[in-house]
Amino acid sequence: MARVKLYSLESSGQKRTIVNVSGIEVGKDFALIAGPCSVESEKQTILTALAVKEAGANMLRGGAFKPRTSPYSFQGLGIKGLKILAKAREETGLPVVTEVIDTRDAGWVSEFADVVQIGARNMQNFSLLKEVGKIGKPVLLKRGMNSTMAEWLDCAEYILAEGNPNVILCERGIRTFETYTRNTLDLSIVPSVKEVSHLPVIVDPSHATGRQSLIEPMSLAAVAAGADGLMIEVHYNPAEALSDKEQTLTPEMFSRTARKILALRNYVTESLNSVS
């Protein structure tokens, strides 16, 4: 007899998971996570954090440990970056989402984080999944670039099975033959996940498209598809960013996009969902 998976709607009696992040109820409240790809300096992080908060974001993202394709690319500021994030949280009140990439660091990194991120390249790093499963902190689990929905949910299961129910899924684009975009954003995964699982699911249009110009339309599409949140790369000065500049919004761009996102989200929940 097949085991009923913990991630399944069957297992939760059709009840949807709400992940509480410093009072934001992800799965009910809309999670608008924004911030720089990498923490580069205190100034860059604080300025960006203040700007995204002003624009309507309710969480701050920023990487202190960066998994980079080449060993010669900037690898992140490490603990110094985490301390900067803590300071940004203090100044803005925004909870912090940051990535962990090594089992040895999972414990102490999660002390600094409000949400611990598992990146796409580590989706099937099962040791790391078990480690964040042992810690109570909310986990943002990105979908691997070539991962099926079933495999992704089984990775969530690794975390749930260790006793941590606070898993937020994040679609960030899959690898296809298309070259115009960096990856192909698979928005149909959003309602698909919701019909088999009780876990909340958000969307990262920045890594998926790799293009500034596509982030707004794909953010709006994600909202209409039913996503529980968005994670968007913003830098107070993208031209200076050490990574991902082509896909990073300025505070001005983000501000306009955020207004549209929040207006559409409001329209969808207040008006559209009651059309019958």
Next chain:
Amino acid sequence: MARVKLYSLESSGQKRTIVNVSGIEVGKDFALIAGPCSVESEKQTILTALAVKEAGANMLRGGAFKPRTSPYSFQGLGIKGLKILAKAREETGLPVVTEVIDTRDAGWVSEFADVVQIGARNMQNFSLLKEVGKIGKPVLLKRGMNSTMAEWLDCAEYILAEGNPNVILCERGIRTFETYTRNTLDLSIVPSVKEVSHLPVIVDPSHATGRQSLIEPMSLAAVAAGADGLMIEVHYNPAEALSDKEQTLTPEMFSRTARKILALRNYVTESLNSVS
């Protein structure tokens, strides 16, 4: 020096193409195309046509020539099917979108059609593209399942270069490793096409997802992404459909979905696009 392609915004002086289909200005008016996968009988087609019109569709789709994976599957009613479509148009006033699959038939099939469809499997059937390019009728050009945007637009170029400017692009899902959905709907192609080309682009969520339950959320997402229309499979009794039953809506389902689509489209054009 590279030739400026006819499909490009550069070539049209940034002016967007409007394709006039019996008074519906595709590219400006929202095209809501619905109907059965295959024309199976007069009763089935007329009943479905009346139902989708009632629900708000402004064009009727239906295949008389069906490109099927197996030679032993139902191949369509041929000319008999076209006559049924003509009758449905007469009864409902809806213009008809139907596929042509053979260069020898392009001429006379287009006499019955208001929009001639080139299917995904024939996207790079260059002889057929040239043939529909020679005919003035609007052409709906579906994206091939493994086609890049650049290749797709070059196929549109084959039609434009023959003197037919009336090309409507249609995203219908690409082939990836994901197995939960029939294909992967690539909604980022919608704003991508719009930033390089002046052609209108619509979305077919039925073939892309292959699942009834995903058609509404992906239709709404397509609207939010800026699509100029949708093409949705509807059958007055999906259980009896000779093809694609898993992805075909009942008139009741379509009616509810169409109301949401049109409400959202209205919200996007009337309110959201003016947020700044």
Next chain:
Amino acid sequence: MARVKLYSLESSGQKRTIVNVSGIEVGKDFALIAGPCSVESEKQTILTALAVKEAGANMLRGGAFKPRTSPYSFQGLGIKGLKILAKAREETGLPVVTEVIDTRDAGWVSEFADVVQIGARNMQNFSLLKEVGKIGKPVLLKRGMNSTMAEWLDCAEYILAEGNPNVILCERGIRTFETYTRNTLDLSIVPSVKEVSHLPVIVDPSHATGRQSLIEPMSLAAVAAGADGLMIEVHYNPAEALSDKEQTLTPEMFSRTARKILALRNYVTESLNSVS
């Protein structure tokens, strides 16, 4: 009850198909097909044909109708090209493999050809498959760039079901995310096809790899995997070729590669297959 497909080993009582091409028994004899991508001139075609014959090829390839991504690329010489191919056959005795891309041309083009090729982009052009099925000539059916084995074999079924048993399959690379090669050559399809079907299967390493330097190792690998033949692009002067120059061998390169191919094929059939 599922129909037993004509392509299946079950249907043939485990007997393998031999396709007779002017005395060459494809499926038993090794088919070494070489020649230019496109027929460009009489001189180019005859010189190349003489060279590949000298090097050991037993069939000549050359396109008179070229399916090209852009309408502004060279589209082939048409009937003039077919006449040049006929002349090259006369001079060398090599049977000719050439592509047909339009149902209207299938009849008369096949008069010039010893083997009629269906290209990858037309694999699911079902009208064209039926047309070449009605003609008795051997058909070389290339695998579509995103075609599963099951879909490919169903396309062969279209031809077989019309009464033409002379189908030769040709793997030519599939589309993946890898960018170093033009496509990804899927050699595992060779023994896979052989365990479900009685049809012979050959390999085109030129289109699959897109690189001169990879053609020899992949040709040898195809022989070891059990392929019934190879189709290789050769031009007496690749630098002048109007298409595909990066993947086209010179006669000198082909001569060396052909010697290795034939030596390995001999070793495999004479010695290796009797190791037990």
Next chain:
Amino acid sequence: MARVKLYSLESSGQKRTIVNVSGIEVGKDFALIAGPCSVESEKQTILTALAVKEAGANMLRGGAFKPRTSPYSFQGLGIKGLKILAKAREETGLPVVTEVIDTRDAGWVSEFADVVQIGARNMQNFSLLKEVGKIGKPVLLKRGMNSTMAEWLDCAEYILAEGNPNVILCERGIRTFETYTRNTLDLSIVPSVKEVSHLPVIVDPSHATGRQSLIEPMSLAAVAAGADGLMIEVHYNPAEALSDKEQTLTPEMFSRTARKILALRNYVTESLNSVS
């Protein structure tokens, strides 16, 4: 100026790397690695090791830490498995290839291993790559299922940059839309790697094809393509295997396949490479 990568032929002055594994010079001697997917018991491992040695294998593979899609699948015997592998090495003299999946274990696991394997799912676990880079032991680096050649080589660079030059690459199939095989074996990567890098590259046809029947033809194809070795799953009784039984050979099958592999390798190096 772009940095010259340590993996490049340019960096090594065109000299190819030889990795010495207990006297076997990988890159010159052919590496025939065989054994069970997972170490399940002392009896299973020793019996299999004796059988593969008898058949001509010169290294033993076996997993003690298994990265499994589901948390409820067998996860390996851990240290007990490593001790069994050590005993099998003692009894047969075969050096041992085994996987490490956690940075915390890299040090002590490598004490038991002659070659430390990084699995496909951990290819971009950069922390783990750095860890095995700090240890002198030879590393077998599997290609990720959706990894380009460039990304794979950059992962090798992570190891080389830490001072460990002993990297052996292993192609194990990539993820495509084809469903007949478990993955698609990309043999063109073998000569591709060799034209840009000095590192040896071997092939795993077991995971790539997922089918017993395809392992022999794809092993022979890999040899003909120039692979420096093969890694094949063998179990003294596949029906009892706790993982991967469909793709695991019996000792009898492996014995016949190994004879062919070694005969072909000998023919290629002794005869075919001198054809000119």
